[in-house]
Amino acid sequence: MACSYFLRTLPRTCLQSAKPILFNPARTFSSSRIQAMLTTELSETEISALRANKERLASDLHHSCQWGSGIRWGDGPTDTGMQRLALSEDDKSVRDWFIQTMKDLKCKVTVDEMGNIFAVRPGRRADVPATFIGSHLDTQPTGGRYDGILGVLAGIEVIKTMNDMGLETEGGVGVVDWTNEEGARFPMSMISSGVWAECIPLARAHNLKEVPTVASLPTAASAPETMKSALQKIGYLGDIPCSYKSTPMAAHFEVHIEQGPYLVSANQRVGVVTAVQAYRWFRLNVIGRDTHTGTTAFEHRADALYAFAQMMVRAREVAASKGCLASVGIVEVKPGSVNTVPGEVSFSLDIRGPETKLVTEVEKELRTDFDAIAATEGAGIGKPCRVEWTLDFDSPAVKFHEDCIDCVQQSAQAVVADASVADTKSLVRTIMSGAGHDSVFTSKRVPTSMIFIPCKDGLSHHPEEFSTADDCATGASVILQAVVRYDRKRFL
Amino acid sequence: MACSYFLRTLPRTCLQSAKPILFNPARTFSSSRIQAMLTTELSETEISALRANKERLASDLHHSCQWGSGIRWGDGPTDTGMQRLALSEDDKSVRDWFIQTMKDLKCKVTVDEMGNIFAVRPGRRADVPATFIGSHLDTQPTGGRYDGILGVLAGIEVIKTMNDMGLETEGGVGVVDWTNEEGARFPMSMISSGVWAECIPLARAHNLKEVPTVASLPTAASAPETMKSALQKIGYLGDIPCSYKSTPMAAHFEVHIEQGPYLVSANQRVGVVTAVQAYRWFRLNVIGRDTHTGTTAFEHRADALYAFAQMMVRAREVAASKGCLASVGIVEVKPGSVNTVPGEVSFSLDIRGPETKLVTEVEKELRTDFDAIAATEGAGIGKPCRVEWTLDFDSPAVKFHEDCIDCVQQSAQAVVADASVADTKSLVRTIMSGAGHDSVFTSKRVPTSMIFIPCKDGLSHHPEEFSTADDCATGASVILQAVVRYDRKRFL
Numbered sequence: 001m002a003c004s005y006f007l008r009t010l011p012r013t014c015l016q017s018a019k020p021i022l023f024n025p026a027r028t029f030s031s032s033r034i035q036a037m038l039t040t041e042l043s044e045t046e047i048s049a050l051r052a053n054k055e056r057l058a059s060d061l062h063h064s065c066q067w068g069s070g071i072r073w074g075d076g077p078t079d080t081g082m083q084r085l086a087l088s089e090d091d092k093s094v095r096d097w098f099i100q101t102m103k104d105l106k107c108k109v110t111v112d113e114m115g116n117i118f119a120v121r122p123g124r125r126a127d128v129p130a131t132f133i134g135s136h137l138d139t140q141p142t143g144g145r146y147d148g149i150l151g152v153l154a155g156i157e158v159i160k161t162m163n164d165m166g167l168e169t170e171g172g173v174g175v176v177d178w179t180n181e182e183g184a185r186f187p188m189s190m191i192s193s194g195v196w197a198e199c200i201p202l203a204r205a206h207n208l209k210e211v212p213t214v215a216s217l218p219t220a221a222s223a224p225e226t227m228k229s230a231l232q233k234i235g236y237l238g239d240i241p242c243s244y245k246s247t248p249m250a251a252h253f254e255v256h257i258e259q260g261p262y263l264v265s266a267n268q269r270v271g272v273v274t275a276v277q278a279y280r281w282f283r284l285n286v287i288g289r290d291t292h293t294g295t296t297a298f299e300h301r302a303d304a305l306y307a308f309a310q311m312m313v314r315a316r317e318v319a320a321s322k323g324c325l326a327s328v329g330i331v332e333v334k335p336g337s338v339n340t341v342p343g344e345v346s347f348s349l350d351i352r353g354p355e356t357k358l359v360t361e362v363e364k365e366l367r368t369d370f371d372a373i374a375a376t377e378g379a380g381i382g383k384p385c386r387v388e389w390t391l392d393f394d395s396p397a398v399k400f401h402e403d404c405i406d407c408v409q410q411s412a413q414a415v416v417a418d419a420s421v422a423d424t425k426s427l428v429r430t431i432m433s434g435a436g437h438d439s440v441f442t443s444k445r446v447p448t449s450m451i452f453i454p455c456k457d458g459l460s461h462h463p464e465e466f467s468t469a470d471d472c473a474t475g476a477s478v479i480l481q482a483v484v485r486y487d488r489k490r491f492l
Numbered sequence: 493m494a495c496s497y498f499l500r501t502l503p504r505t506c507l508q509s510a511k512p513i514l515f516n517p518a519r520t521f522s523s524s525r526i527q528a529m530l531t532t533e534l535s536e537t538e539i540s541a542l543r544a545n546k547e548r549l550a551s552d553l554h555h556s557c558q559w560g561s562g563i564r565w566g567d568g569p570t571d572t573g574m575q576r577l578a579l580s581e582d583d584k585s586v587r588d589w590f591i592q593t594m595k596d597l598k599c600k601v602t603v604d605e606m607g608n609i610f611a612v613r614p615g616r617r618a619d620v621p622a623t624f625i626g627s628h629l630d631t632q633p634t635g636g637r638y639d640g641i642l643g644v645l646a647g648i649e650v651i652k653t654m655n656d657m658g659l660e661t662e663g664g665v666g667v668v669d670w671t672n673e674e675g676a677r678f679p680m681s682m683i684s685s686g687v688w689a690e691c692i693p694l695a696r697a698h699n700l701k702e703v704p705t706v707a708s709l710p711t712a713a714s715a716p717e718t719m720k721s722a723l724q725k726i727g728y729l730g731d732i733p734c735s736y737k738s739t740p741m742a743a744h745f746e747v748h749i750e751q752g753p754y755l756v757s758a759n760q761r762v763g764v765v766t767a768v769q770a771y772r773w774f775r776l777n778v779i780g781r782d783t784h785t786g787t788t789a790f791e792h793r794a795d796a797l798y799a800f801a802q803m804m805v806r807a808r809e810v811a812a813s814k815g816c817l818a819s820v821g822i823v824e825v826k827p828g829s830v831n832t833v834p835g836e837v838s839f840s841l842d843i844r845g846p847e848t849k850l851v852t853e854v855e856k857e858l859r860t861d862f863d864a865i866a867a868t869e870g871a872g873i874g875k876p877c878r879v880e881w882t883l884d885f886d887s888p889a890v891k892f893h894e895d896c897i898d899c900v901q902q903s904a905q906a907v908v909a910d911a912s913v914a915d916t917k918s919l920v921r922t923i924m925s926g927a928g929h930d931s932v933f934t935s936k937r938v939p940t941s942m943i944f945i946p947c948k949d950g951l952s953h954h955p956e957e958f959s960t961a962d963d964c965a966t967g968a969s970v971i972l973q974a975v976v977r978y979d980r981k982r983f984l
Contacts (some may be wrong), residue, residue, distance in 0.1 A: 142782050142827040142835070184829045211828070259787035279786060281830055290634050290954040293819035293842045294771060295751035295926035298812055300950060305820055309804035316798060320790055327785035328797055329830045331823055335634040336703070337676045338773055338821045338840040338884075339927070340953040343634070348830040350785045381949070392830075434787035435831070457873065458792060461832040462782040 037167045038124075039487040047484055048414035050161070052476035057157040058469040060101075064137070064153060065145050067093040071463040081463020082145055086138035086180035087115065087227070092234035094137050098152065098177055105159050107175070110247065111238030114192040114205060115179040115231045118247055121159050123172040123487075129248035130172030131483050131490075133158055134193075134438060135256060136181035143182070144465025146257045146455060146472070152177050154255045154476040161480055170491040171250050173483055178438040179227075179236075186227050187211045187348075188393055189281075193438035195242045197445050202242060206231075211330070244445040250490060251404055252442035253482050255451040255475035257467050259435050261458030269419070269474055270412040271431035271452030274400055276440050278359045279352040281393035284370070286311070288378055288385040290335060290343035302378025305333055305342040307385045310373045315349065315366055324353035324362045325434075348392075354432060356396040398440050401447035403489060404482070405430075408449050411481035415474055435460075451478050529659045530616075531979045539976055540906035542653070544968035549649040550961040552593075556629070556645060557637050559585040563955040573955020574637055578630035578672035579607065579719070584726035586629050590644065590669055597651050599667070602739065603730030606684035606697060607671040607723045610739055613651050615664040615979070621740035622664030623978050625650055625971055626685075626930055627748060628673030635674070636957025638749045638947060638964070644669050646747045646968035653972055662983040663742050665975055670930040671719075671728075678719050679703045679840075680885055681773075685930035687734045689937050694734060698723075703822070736937040742982060743896055744934035745974050747943040747967035749959050751927050753950030761911070761966055762904040763923035763944030766892055768932050770851045771844040773885035776862070778803070780870055780877040782827060782835035794870025796837040797825055799877045802865045807841065807858055816845035816854045817926075840884075846924060848888040890932050893939035895981060896974070897922075900941050903973035907966055927952075943970050 062077075068084025068091070084090045095117060099109050102119030109119045120130045135151020155175030162173065178196075183189030186208045194200035206228035231237035240246055258264070263271050288304035312328050319326035330348040351366075353359040367389065374385040409428070416427040431452055442448045453475040456466040554569075560576025560583070576582045587609060591601050594611030601611045612622045627643020647667030654665065670688075675681030678700045686692035698720035723729035732738055750756070755763050780796035804820050811818035822840040843858075845851040862879045870876040901920070908919040923944055934940045945967040948958040 140782075140827065140829055140832055142832070147784075182829070183831065184827075187830060189831060259784045261789075261792055277786065289951075290632075291951055292639075292751045292927055292953040293817065293821060294769065294844050294928065295950065295952065296817075297753075298808060298817070300753060303819075305823065306804060306808060309801040312798060312801035313805060316790060325785065325788075325790070327795075327831075327833055329785060329825075329832050329834060330828050331797065331825045333821075333823045335632065335676075336822050337632055337674070337953070338679060338842055339675065339681060339819075340632055340634070340821050341819055342821060343954070350830055352786050435784055436786065458788065459781075459783055460787065461784040461829070462835070 037165055039167065039169050039484050040492050042484065047481055048417070050477065050481050050484060051415070052154070052157045052161055052473050052480055054469050054473035056160065057153060057473055057476050060156060061145065061149060061153045061472065064094055064097060064149065067097070068139065071142060073464045078145065081465070082139040082143045082149070083141050084137065084139045085141060085185040086182065087185065087230035087234055087236065089234065091138055092236065095177065095236060098137065101156060102159070102175065105163055107159065110240055111236060112196070112240040112242040112247060113202065113238050114195050114242040115236035115238065116192050116196060116242060117177040118174055120172045120174040121162065123169040125170055128171045129250045130174035131250045131486050132174040132176050132252045133254070133479055133483060134176035134178060134252055134442070135254050136178045136438060138180055138182050138184070140182050140184045140461045142463055143461055144463055146465055146467050147259065147460050148181055150467070150472055150475065151254050151256055154472070154479050157476045158480045158483060169484070169487045171487055174249070181438055185210045190436055190438050190441055192242065193441035196244055196247065197441040198243055199441060199444060249442065249446045251447040251486055252439055253404065253408070253449065253451070253479050253486070254437055254439045255453065255479045256437060257455040257460060257465070258431070258452040258458065259455065259460035262431060263429070263452060263454035264456065264458055266429070268429050269416050269427040269454065269471065270478055271429055272405060272409045272412055273433050273450035273452055274405055274430045276398040276433040276436060277352050277354050278356040278397035279350060279395050279436060280359055280363060280391060282349040282351070283390045283392055284347055284349055285388045286345045286374060286385055287388070288343050289383055291341045293339045293341055296341060299380035301341050302343070302381065302383050302385050303341045304345040304385055307374050307377040307387070308345045308347060311370050314369050314373065318365050318369065319351065319362050322353065322358050322362055324351060324358050326351050326362060326366070352434065354397065395436050395440055398443050400439070400443055400449035404447045404449035404486065407482040407485040407489065408451055408478060410485060411478045412451065414481060415477045451475050451482070529657055531659065531661050531976050532984050534976065539973055540909070542969065542973050542976060543907070544646070544649045544653055544965050544972055546961050546965035548652065549645060549965055549968050552648060553637065553641060553645045553964065556586055556589060556641065559589070560631065563634060565956045570637065573957070574631040574635045574641070575633050576629065576631045577633060577677040578674065579677065579722035579726055579728065581726065583630055584728065587669065587728060590629065593648060594651070594667065597655055599651065602732055603728060604688070604732040604734040604739060605694065605730050606687050606734040607728035607730065608684050608688060608734060609669040610666055612664045612666040613654065615661040617662055620663045621742045622666035623742045623975050624666040624668050624744045625746070625975065626668035626670060626744055626934070627746050628670045628930060630672055630674050630676070632674050632676045632953045634955055635953055636955055638957055638959050639751065639952050640673055640748070642959065642964055642967065643746050643748050646964070646971055649968045650972045650975060659976070661976070661979045663979055666741070673930055677702045682928055682930050682933055684734065685933035688736055688739065689933040690735055691933060691936060741934065741938045743938050743978055744931055744940040745896065745900070745943070745971050745978070746929055746931045747945065747971045748929060749947035749952060749957070750923070750944040750950065751947065751952035754923060755921070755944060755946035756948065756950055758921070760921050761908050761919040761946065761963065762970055763921055764897060764900045764904055765925050765942035765944055766897055766922045768890040768925040768928060769844050769846050770848040770889035771842060771887050771928060772851055772855060772883060774841040774843070775882045775884055776839055776841055777880045778837045778866060778877055779880070780835050781875055783833045785831045785833055788833060791872035793833050794835070794873065794875050794877050795833045796877055797834040799866050799869040799879070800837045800839060803862050806861050806865065810857050810861065811843065811854050814845065814850050814854055816843060816850050818843050818854060818858070844926065846889065887928050887932055890935050892931070892935055892941035896939045896941035896978065899974040899977040899981065900943055900970060902977060903970045904943065906973060907969045943967055943974070
């Protein structure tokens, strides 16, 4: 989809006059303040020398993780996971902190009707949208400290570095916290960037109910909240329409842990994300018949759970045969009694693949296979199981924007150039994202790309999810440079 | 185990004097009252002519089902299932009705500390325990109108028929409602007859918590109740110790729907239950690792749910190969998010077989196979799944008592003798029970046997569970005669 706000072709005459300054890239920017340094006047050497502050980033990140600390896995003060479900009290606390932090950094903060928080450091031009750095502060119920959180915290670090340097951009630079990216509490991932992109209707999002499996957590009410009631409850139902038209962006950059094993196992430091794999989320119901476990022979059963078990085994076989993934994360079994054969099972099915077409092929084959499994179970009594599919979410494969990819690629090469290896270029690779991110939706409306950094064991959505402070700082430095390069691309 | 209270050898000299009466078996007993008819003085012809009142039994049974009516499956007034979980408000209501009914029938009612209700119609001798008819009034969350309920209602009908006839027994005749037989709300079936038999410690039973999967039903509190707190809440924590020593029985008879297809598919009318198959209930935990569904290749997963699915498929294979059953009724998946590979799954496993040894063999083979499945899933990352077993309940195979079986056998043949088929004997068969019943525990302490009647499609633990009024009356007539025959066996 075309970008409505991409201003690369803006005539140079629109630029205001600016005072050139001398600038030595060998200096540590964060420790000194320089008046009116302009992105448009930096040399390539100067840009390549831009670095985020590793210690400050790590300190801020762990500070923000005091709200919603989760399962402890080690002895260190930061050796806990996170359980900061979207719009929980902990999410409110970290949002309050984020807003105050950005205001202290002289940013203008707005909140839209999905609770998305936009903090903009003004550029020299008031008439153009800002380039955004964004991600999310919510986590999985048993998540870690980096997924999403690093993306927002890297944004804060970029603003702090720019302030310290006195760097003035032409367009503004924004940081956005997208609501409920995980889809863990409200079961639609990236829902709020989806509404912003006008790909998901606001009413559908507002009416979405929290999932019962999460309702037992202390963050959720005993009766399921809707997103709207949850937004109201914590005071984050903003009055600005949630739309790319009301809150325009010039571009969207996002730094994220890889959540996979490729970078870490190849000892690489940066992934330049060029695309996101396709995925489809389904909810399936298998309907059989409740019967007594002790008196009902196998051939007299229509055991919905046994049918499910066969389906799950088959799903992996089919997905693997096509280089795709198929996963079940939620299962509900009724009536749920030790000595009753379950008559109803509902479960989630998440199918992913590098191409939209492959995901569709897996789905098609599984529809046939699941029908066959259901038809067999219960056939002996003439009352076979049946299976119903509902598509909850459809995210076709995404290709990121060449301009953004270029900025990230150049920045990544520049940042890893310090490394003590012969061929520093080998530390950077292009990569496809296995997971969805808010960048999927921003890419529908504005140029977008992402930066991956390695994470331990490729693990995420787990309390032990971990990236080193060095890798986090590398990601922040790359996104800092990428935003500067993009500003120059727009206005130089 | 020997019966402490079986008084067959009591000397005849203990019998009080009794006035003989004339008795014509062609009469309808329920419509006329005869003074001081004695069991010891009935002829075999007279005993064989004893019948329960079909219409009254059906009317009482459906009347009692007003408390806890469940899912509707047809248009008729009684075309609903039942959801009368143990110690719920509905269970309290039907208990109150049961007690009032028995008091109106001149029975002495006592309640023990497990909430078991014993109603005794006194016999001519005050110094001997009563012969009991028993079953349970609780149901599965999606149960029907016959499982358990018929057994108690048949007991009421026996007392009513005896009262109408003016039949005096030597020992008393009791009706017992055993608490939480289903094990649906408090996850241990036959728990209260188990405490009575001193096979389950009282404290363990009192401390048992209701299962979370049932907690969402309107009958359960939001915080899990223990059995003791639930008994207190509805006023059924009696002060009589729950023990066969405090509430002795001469014998225990139980009429029940078959819950299987053998009688109904062979057009047979009565099953003389000689034994109960063995079963063991386990709770298993599979521990893997939470990871992201989109970024974690299959070979990098330790997917506890995928391991579970393979286990369930394997459990059926192994059980079937040994003529046993294996069933999963409860599954809990953590963390329960669409895009997180589940790191923990706990599930119930119910293994049954005709012999204790076969159940043990299935268990042994599954322990090996489940370990192998767990070891494979996650092996790629050196963090394989592991599986833990907990035995929740162990019920070895039971052989019922020859004296009780004889009484039931003779009574069944007598009751079906009216049938318009050439060989009425073919309408009765001996049968093994697939399900556990309170009779399993009573059989540990006193002579016991059971009577099965056909049920539609062999279906139970389902709202559409159904037996005809004729079949129910047959069951009640058989138990009526069996109790009379047993009384004669004791004292003649």
